[in-house]
Amino acid sequence: MPPKPALNWGLLPPSFLLPSSTPSPSLFLPTTARRTIKSIHAPRPDRFAHNPNLPALGATTTAALDRKAATLPLRTGALAIKRGMTALYDAETGKRMPCTVLQLERNEVVALKTRPQHGYWAVQVGAGWKHPSNVTRPLLGHYASAGVSPKRWLAEFRVKDQAGMVGVGEAIGAGWFKEGQFVDARSKSRGMGFEGGMKKHGWGGQPASHGNSLTHRAMGSSGGGQGSGSRVHPGKNMAGRMGAERVTVQNLKVLKVDEPNGLVVVNGCVGGPKGCIVQIQDAIKKPWPEITMPLSNSTTAEAVAA
Amino acid sequence: MRPLARLKPLLRLSRACKQHQRFLSTTTEPANAWTSTLAALTKPRKPAKEIPTFKPPPSARQICADPIAALTASQLTQLDPTGARTRLFSRKNPEVARVGDVLLVRLKNGDPFAGVCLNIRRRGIDTGILLRGQLTRVGVEMWYKVYSPNVEGIEVVQRREKRARRARLYYMRMPKHDMGSVENIVRQYQRKRAALGTGGSKSKDSAKKNNTKRGRK
Numbered sequence: 001m002p003p004k005p006a007l008n009w010g011l012l013p014p015s016f017l018l019p020s021s022t023p024s025p026s027l028f029l030p031t032t033a034r035r036t037i038k039s040i041h042a043p044r045p046d047r048f049a050h051n052p053n054l055p056a057l058g059a060t061t062t063a064a065l066d067r068k069a070a071t072l073p074l075r076t077g078a079l080a081i082k083r084g085m086t087a088l089y090d091a092e093t094g095k096r097m098p099c100t101v102l103q104l105e106r107n108e109v110v111a112l113k114t115r116p117q118h119g120y121w122a123v124q125v126g127a128g129w130k131h132p133s134n135v136t137r138p139l140l141g142h143y144a145s146a147g148v149s150p151k152r153w154l155a156e157f158r159v160k161d162q163a164g165m166v167g168v169g170e171a172i173g174a175g176w177f178k179e180g181q182f183v184d185a186r187s188k189s190r191g192m193g194f195e196g197g198m199k200k201h202g203w204g205g206q207p208a209s210h211g212n213s214l215t216h217r218a219m220g221s222s223g224g225g226q227g228s229g230s231r232v233h234p235g236k237n238m239a240g241r242m243g244a245e246r247v248t249v250q251n252l253k254v255l256k257v258d259e260p261n262g263l264v265v266v267n268g269c270v271g272g273p274k275g276c277i278v279q280i281q282d283a284i285k286k287p288w289p290e291i292t293m294p295l296s297n298s299t300t301a302e303a304v305a306a
Numbered sequence: 307m308r309p310l311a312r313l314k315p316l317l318r319l320s321r322a323c324k325q326h327q328r329f330l331s332t333t334t335e336p337a338n339a340w341t342s343t344l345a346a347l348t349k350p351r352k353p354a355k356e357i358p359t360f361k362p363p364p365s366a367r368q369i370c371a372d373p374i375a376a377l378t379a380s381q382l383t384q385l386d387p388t389g390a391r392t393r394l395f396s397r398k399n400p401e402v403a404r405v406g407d408v409l410l411v412r413l414k415n416g417d418p419f420a421g422v423c424l425n426i427r428r429r430g431i432d433t434g435i436l437l438r439g440q441l442t443r444v445g446v447e448m449w450y451k452v453y454s455p456n457v458e459g460i461e462v463v464q465r466r467e468k469r470a471r472r473a474r475l476y477y478m479r480m481p482k483h484d485m486g487s488v489e490n491i492v493r494q495y496q497r498k499r500a501a502l503g504t505g506g507s508k509s510k511d512s513a514k515k516n517n518t519k520r521g522r523k
Contacts, residue, residue, distance in 0.1 A: 262366025
């Protein structure tokens, strides 16, 4: 059906012939053409806002940073090498505490990421040493601008705000962490290669007998048939590469700090083999350690400005 | 320096020049690109700017090459100041406690436990022993950490007549080989020791063949 032509007021009979309910055209004729959709319903409340009194979540980067502020550490972390595990005995209770020995190796601040320039606050820390002939010229320039030697490892540690900035080129030793505080340790777990579902996901496998033949460690069914789509749903756990992924272990207590030897001994285990690189930073789920920052705010401000 | 590095662009240029001449329709002479570019290409390139490199700070890995050993050593000075515990399980000691010996572990809090040693796990500070004994006529196995502050002393009650030819005597869990209760052996040992008057003193340790150790201090 073709669209109905608009009512042409000019073709209407004179006003005295029209029924009384029809308004006078001259009064209600729109002066400008406006095509809009006007909702007759009140706006629906946000289905994610459980409490309507709370302010709506902002979509700006500032709002995003504000949301993240509670879980961002106040100060930077450091890179350490996992040297192995041993145990310490508590002096009073005699309790044995398994621990991981981490060694900080030539940690220095290489660069700072700032909110005005990069959109967030972070400290780039380098560790170890690399022969300059093995470093590309762009990176050599990066290290040279910081006034530090070429680094074997680089990592960024996000901090909450400008107060967490440290001077570029400054060294971070084991004394950065205090005994009794809690840290989060991030590292790359041991790679297991291609593994079956039983090892990778802890599946039960299939019976050894009762007529079972040649399928003892197989995954079994990968999903339902008719009714659930007759397909394998995305994200289905299957056999495949296991390990070699970033693992965070939270809330490890620092049992011992040995500044001259660069040792930080943490309670419990840390992912990855011996000799792997571990990022340690103040635990986000514990109260921040009461440590006075080594730099005053004025000097950090200068460093940021530079 | 790579002397042949410039060869490739030169060849490319000469190929391009040749192609220009090949077109019959081109009436004009090809631009004298060859000579001008040749000059530009053969001109020695400016040497790359030197980027300053800084010396690395001293390495903690060189200062402390084996942190686990250092940590263990520092722990042992506190946990085993006399070194007696280390000696008791050191392979260099001819009087070392071996698997198959009946050992008595005295604890700071709790009853002493005696049993035949099935396994000695030597792992530095984590060195542990597995003892198999009986409590209320039920076979019981207990792991003890040798350097634990809760272990007051470890004594060799009885030595095995012949050296065991296995490192782990797990076969002693089988009823055929189970030693059963060692209570009588321990009582006899304690009576003998009391008779010799070596109960509390450390004087006659060497007089007795077994390498006893009482108290950590």
